[in-house]
Amino acid sequence: MEIKEGYFKQQQTKQQQTLKNSDTARKHQINHPSIFDSSLTPKTCPVIHGYPFVGVLPELLHNPLRLFQRAVKKHPGELVALKLGPIQAHLVTYPDHVQHVLNDNWQNFGKGEIMWKPIRQVMGKSLMTSQGESWFRSRRLMQPMFTAKQANALTELLVKIIASELARFEKVTDGGAIDMENEMALLTQNVILGVLFSSSIDRFRTETLAKALKVLVREVSRRVFLCVLPKQFSIPGERAFRNAIQTTDNTILTIIRARRQSGLNYGDLLERLLQARDEESKTGMNDQQLRDESITLFLAGNETTSTTLTWVWYLLDKHPEVEGKLRAEIDAVIGKRQPTCVDVAKLQYTKMVIQEAMRLYPPGWFLARVAQEDDVIDGYALKAGTTVLLCPYITHRLLKLWDRPEVFDPERFAPEHFTQRHSYSYFPFGGGPRYCIGKHLALLTTQLTVAMMVQKYRLRCVPGHPVEALPGITLRPRYGLRMTVEPV
Numbered sequence: 054m055e056i057k058e059g060y061f062k063q064q065q066t067k068q069q070q071t072l073k074n075s076d077t078a079r080k081h082q083i084n085h086p087s088i089f090d091s092s093l094t095p096k097t098c099p100v101i102h103g104y105p106f107v108g109v110l111p112e113l114l115h116n117p118l119r120l121f122q123r124a125v126k127k128h129p130g131e132l133v134a135l136k137l138g139p140i141q142a143h144l145v146t147y148p149d150h151v152q153h154v155l156n157d158n159w160q161n162f163g164k165g166e167i168m169w170k171p172i173r174q175v176m177g178k179s180l181m182t183s184q185g186e187s188w189f190r191s192r193r194l195m196q197p198m199f200t201a202k203q204a205n206a207l208t209e210l211l212v213k214i215i216a217s218e219l220a221r222f223e224k225v226t227d228g229g230a231i232d233m234e235n236e237m238a239l240l241t242q243n244v245i246l247g248v249l250f251s252s253s254i255d256r257f258r259t260e261t262l263a264k265a266l267k268v269l270v271r272e273v274s275r276r277v278f279l280c281v282l283p284k285q286f287s288i289p290g291e292r293a294f295r296n297a298i299q300t301t302d303n304t305i306l307t308i309i310r311a312r313r314q315s316g317l318n319y320g321d322l323l324e325r326l327l328q329a330r331d332e333e334s335k336t337g338m339n340d341q342q343l344r345d346e347s348i349t350l351f352l353a354g355n356e357t358t359s360t361t362l363t364w365v366w367y368l369l370d371k372h373p374e375v376e377g378k379l380r381a382e383i384d385a386v387i388g389k390r391q392p393t394c395v396d397v398a399k400l401q402y403t404k405m406v407i408q409e410a411m412r413l414y415p416p417g418w419f420l421a422r423v424a425q426e427d428d429v430i431d432g433y434a435l436k437a438g439t440t441v442l443l444c445p446y447i448t449h450r451l452l453k454l455w456d457r458p459e460v461f462d463p464e465r466f467a468p469e470h471f472t473q474r475h476s477y478s479y480f481p482f483g484g485g486p487r488y489c490i491g492k493h494l495a496l497l498t499t500q501l502t503v504a505m506m507v508q509k510y511r512l513r514c515v516p517g518h519p520v521e522a523l524p525g526i527t528l529r530p531r532y533g534l535r536m537t538v539e540p541v
């Protein structure tokens with residue numbers, strides 16, 4: 054309990070300090086009477102009604118970003134209710150409001166049930182899917198494995214895996230085009246399986262698992278977005294979904310059991326999960342918990358990291374001046390040798406490029422919460438049970454917060470600009486106590502991959518190939534990303 058309170062206090066103090074130190078942040082706060090003062094008469098939330106009966110549900114399924122953009126343009130600075138068939142969801146995009154949901158009153162905003170059902174079928178009871186006490190126990194158990202220091206300790210393993218993945222590119226430097234989105238998906242899949250299971254996963258198991266996980270991602274995405282449909286509507290692909298869950302279970306449980314028996318130390322994430330002990334009960338995880346957490350880490354970390362990298366390549370191709378500066382930094386810091394974790398700390402501009410890519414194309418482009426009890430945000434009353442939608446993609450492009458928001462400009466993330474912003478004007482890794490536990494690992498993996506690829510190759514988009522963001526479970530390029538690879 055002591056840690057619990059300390060942890061949340063720490064989170065809040067950090068947020069408060071950032072806000073206090075920042076004049077610009079104050080300027081950007083919305084000048085409404087009070088977010089918290091429930092004694093004021095509640096304001097009525099503007100509603101986007103859409104069509105009779107279905108409301109804006111068709112547009113939400115077809116083009117949610119356009120719908121959200123339209124909503125914030127029409128009602129700047131406000132919470133906006135969207136009518137989705139029989140229910141209403143509230144779109145929350147302004148930093149003070151986002152902070153209220155993710156941090157200040159986060160305990161009142163659970164993850165809800167309907168949308169999470171298909172995710173829970175795959176991830177089971179894990180850090181991502183649990184709530185309340187059981188979430189807190191998982192987080193307390195796993196947090197120490199994901200600190201910046203612990204992530205850095207994986208650098209050598211990561212470099213080894215990335216280097217072997219890059220060998221594949223040698224075969225495609227003949228001017229032919231490849232789909233960089235697929236390549237990055239393959240690379241991060243092998244990187245994450247590698248840091249999770251290192252050498253205890255052979256080529257055959259990697260391929261079996263990769264195939265099953267691909268089906269799981271496809272089927273979960275479909276089910277998450279169709280969760281608003283009535284229950285009697287059956288979603289196709291049920292058999293493939295169940296088979297993929299079975300294959301994943303068998304493969305991962307076999308790895309876990311073999312590992313327990315081997316008694317060897319592999320220095321990977323599974324090792325850390327096996328060794329973790331709850332500091333109160335002193336117990337570790339059983340096989341089922343290990344299975345749930347491993348799948349969760351894989352699914353949470355894979356597509357998010359690979360789409361980040363894909364957008365980085367796209368943006369670098371479109372901005373040669375940024376690419377030039379990035380190359381100069383990588384040349385100066387690591388030249389042609391393999392990077393170490395000391396180098397990574399010096400790859401400041403590389404990190405800024407990645408952060409700016411995640412501003413324009415946040416892989417976790419939306420987060421959903423459900424109010425547990427009645428609440429008031431900025432004078433708007435929310436009833437218990439209300440679904441709240443947060444959309445980093447929209448917040449990251451609000452004119453009130455960002456100068457020329459559509460422009461790719463990594464300088465926004467120069468250290469001197471950091472304190473001038475509201476901490477919830479940028480939240481690609483979520484926020485509050487449930488922020489992304491894999492943040493350090495993700496940044497390290499992307500920095501290393503960018504540096505190691507730039508050392509060897511120059512990537513160019515195939516002229517005329519259309520590029521458009523497709524909001525699914527992550528924000529991917531709709532038509533993939535055709536690129537050519539030239540040796541440097």
Ligand code: HEM
Pocket residue numbers: 180181182192349350351353354355357358361415416417420421480481482483484486487488489490491492494495496
């Ligand atoms: C660029 C890469 C990544 C992005 C953009 C990202 C984004 C996010 C976001 C937005 C959340 C919050 C979700 C919510 O509040 O509803 C989250 C949570 C989470 N992420 Fe990541 N993530 C990334 C990489 C990773 C990696 C590499 C791992 C692990 C290997 C990971 C594991 C998790 C887990 C377990 C949670 C749930 C934490 C909790 O609820 O306590 N993520 N991530």
